[in-house]
Amino acid sequence: MDHADLFTETASFTIKRRNCLNPDGELLTKRDVQPDMQRWIDIYKGMLLTRLFEHKAVNLQRTGRLGIFATAFAQEAITVTLGHTMAKEDLLCPYYRDTGALLQRGVAMEELLLFWGGDERGSLFQSGHGDFPIATMVASHCLHAAGVAKAFQLRRHKGAVIASCGDGATSRGDFYEALNLAGVWRLPLVFVINNNQWAISVPLPQQTAARTLAQKALAAEVSCEQVDGNDCMAIYYAIREALDKARNNGGPTVIEALTYRVGEHSTADAPEYYRNEEQQQAARQALALDPVRRLSRYLRSQQKWNDLLENEWLKTCRATIEKAVTGYLRSPADKPESIFHYNYACWPEVLSAQMAELNDDD
Numbered sequence: 001m002d003h004a005d006l007f008t009e010t011a012s013f014t015i016k017r018r019n020c021l022n023p024d025g026e027l028l029t030k031r032d033v034q035p036d037m038q039r040w041i042d043i044y045k046g047m048l049l050t051r052l053f054e055h056k057a058v059n060l061q062r063t064g065r066l067g068i069f070a071t072a073f074a075q076e077a078i079t080v081t082l083g084h085t086m087a088k089e090d091l092l093c094p095y096y097r098d099t100g101a102l103l104q105r106g107v108a109m110e111e112l113l114l115f116w117g118g119d120e121r122g123s124l125f126q127s128g129h130g131d132f133p134i135a136t137m138v139a140s141h142c143l144h145a146a147g148v149a150k151a152f153q154l155r156r157h158k159g160a161v162i163a164s165c166g167d168g169a170t171s172r173g174d175f176y177e178a179l180n181l182a183g184v185w186r187l188p189l190v191f192v193i194n195n196n197q198w199a200i201s202v203p204l205p206q207q208t209a210a211r212t213l214a215q216k217a218l219a220a221e222v223s224c225e226q227v228d229g230n231d232c233m234a235i236y237y238a239i240r241e242a243l244d245k246a247r248n249n250g251g252p253t254v255i256e257a258l259t260y261r262v263g264e265h266s267t268a269d270a271p272e273y274y275r276n277e278e279q280q281q282a283a284r285q286a287l288a289l290d291p292v293r294r295l296s297r298y299l300r301s302q303q304k305w306n307d308l309l310e311n312e313w314l315k316t317c318r319a320t321i322e323k324a325v326t327g328y329l330r331s332p333a334d335k336p337e338s339i340f341h342y343n344y345a346c347w348p349e350v351l352s353a354q355m356a357e358l359n360d361d362d
Contacts, residue, residue, distance in 0.1 A: 015212045017226040017258075020233035023289050025297025037304045043084050043232050044295045044305070047076040049317045050100035051292065053109060056321050057099075057116060061267045065329065067118045070096045070266040074230075077291030078194050078257045080104060081235040082164060089159030090243065091152075092131040093145040095138075096266075097194060098164050105129050109324035110331070119334050120342050139169035142178035142191070149187035149252075160188040160246035162239075168199025170216055171207045179254070183220030188246035191217075191254045192239065195229065196261035201274040217254035229259030230291040260286035 019028055054073065060066040072079050079097060083104025086092060094101055099112060106127035114122025115134060123133035132148075135141035145163035152159060169175050170193060182189045193213050197204045210216060217224035223245075227234040235257055242253035262283045264271050275283070299305035337358055340351055 013215065013218050015214050015224065015226055017228070018234040018238055019228045019231055020237070021228075021231045021294055021298055023230075023294055025294050025299075025301060027298070037299075037302065039084075039236070040232065040295060040299060041304060043077075043081055043236070044292070044299060045313055046080040046084060046100060046104055047232075047292050047295070048310075048313060049320070050076050050080055050103060052314070052317045053103070053112075053321050053324075054099060056325060057113065058267060060113070060325070061116075066113065066116050068267050069116050071263065072097045072100055072194075074262045074287060074290050074292075075194060075196055075259050076100050077232045077235055077295075078192070078229050078259065079164070081232050082162065082192055082239060085236055085239045085243065086162060087159065087243070088129060089157070091129065091148055091159060091161050093135065093141045093148070093161065093163045094132065095135045095141060095165050095169070097166065098134065101164065102131070102134075105131055107131070109321065110327045113324065113328035114331060117328065119331070120338065121334060123342070139165060139172040139174035139178075141165075142169065142175045143181075145189055145191075146178040146181045146187060149182065149189040150185060152188055153185065158247055160190060160243045162190045162192055162243075164192045164194065166199065167193060167195040167197060167204055167213055168202065168207060169193075170213050171199070176216075179217060179220045179222060179252075182252035183217075183222045186249070186251040188249070189252040190239065190242045190246055191252070193254065193256045195256050195258050197259075198261045198265065198271075200265045200269065201271075203279070212256060214254055214256040222252045222254055224254040224256070226256045226258055229257035230289045230294060232291060232295050259291075260289070262286045 022028055050072065054069070054071040057066060057069045058071060061069045075097065079100035083092070083101030086105065092101060092105060102112065103109070106129065107125050111122045111125060125131060132141060132144060142163045142165060145161050149161040152161060163178065165175065179191065181187065195213050199207055212226050214224040214226045225238060227238045229235065238255050242255060245251065245253060260283065272280070296305060337355055340355055
């Protein structure tokens with residue numbers, strides 16, 4: 001008996017990948033690419049600012065003036081473009097590699113330095129967008145994002161929510177639960193996955209057998225696509241379309257931005273201890289795909305950028321960063337009792353005795 005006769009196809013899928021610029025900064029297609037040069041200039045300037053700021057933050061950590069820091073080196077296209085594309089009425093639930101997005105959203109550098117210096121006052125963003133604090137717990141903020149998106153839906157708010165996360169987050173239950181809720185409730189929620197192919201020391205093939213991370217959305221009946229994570233244009237159009245769809249009751253989207261983590265996971269990491277020579281070589285080769293260099297080549301080919309403009313902008317960036325660092329280093333230390341703050345909406349009585357003990361000079 002031919003068992004094939006017993007089966008019919010119930011579902012099939014294709015994952016599409018979006019590209020606009022090749023590694024040499026050349027347009028792959030002019031279709032759907034708007035001649036809005038100021039947009040690409042702004043994103044490029046944002047990537048330069050983010051790279052310089054993160055380099056300074058790493059130096060502060062190495063000299064004992066910052067607790068820890070996680071950079072987005074050679075991954076700036078994802079986080080900066082994400083923040084640039086969002087509207088004021090949207091809300092971001094960021095993770096620890098989203099410095100570029102937060103800067104684009106108006107969060108102050110000094111606030112970010114306070115946060116990474118261990119001061120929770122750095123999470124009280126004054127930008128006015130209502131964006132959530134940086135999530136250091138992997139994937140937990142995906143559920144927070146689903147909750148906010150449900151609130152937006154109930155209140156008929158015209159904005160959308162973005163939950164940004166790394167590839168490791170997609171292997172956790174929090175991500176799947178949030179994705180399931182987004183699909184069932186058709187939430188105005190966009191998941192942006194920075195697939196840099198490393199979850200700290202765990203390479204992608206050891207955390208999932210899925211050929212793409214985008215396809216994880218299919219089980220929840222959520223739209224999905226993969227984009228070149230080093231291509232600002234591809235990222236911009238993917239996120240813009242997903243946000244427009246979410247704001248117009250079109251439901252959620254998952255966007256997987258494929259890139260590579262060329263350096264360490266954070267300043268507490270040493271990848272040379274767990275990457276073999278082949279993996280180290282892959283990291284070196286990934287530098288050739290650097291999104292900053294790629295967009296620079298495009299802008300220069302269009303006569304919209306040059307060395308003079310670059311040097312002027314770098315000078316402005318360095319002055320801005322130094323001012324923020326000075327403010328951070330001069331900030332008075334928070335009071336010891338602040339360790340009790342930011343944890344409970346309603347104060348539990350058990351903490352009163354502990355607070356009193358802390359303040360007991362005897």
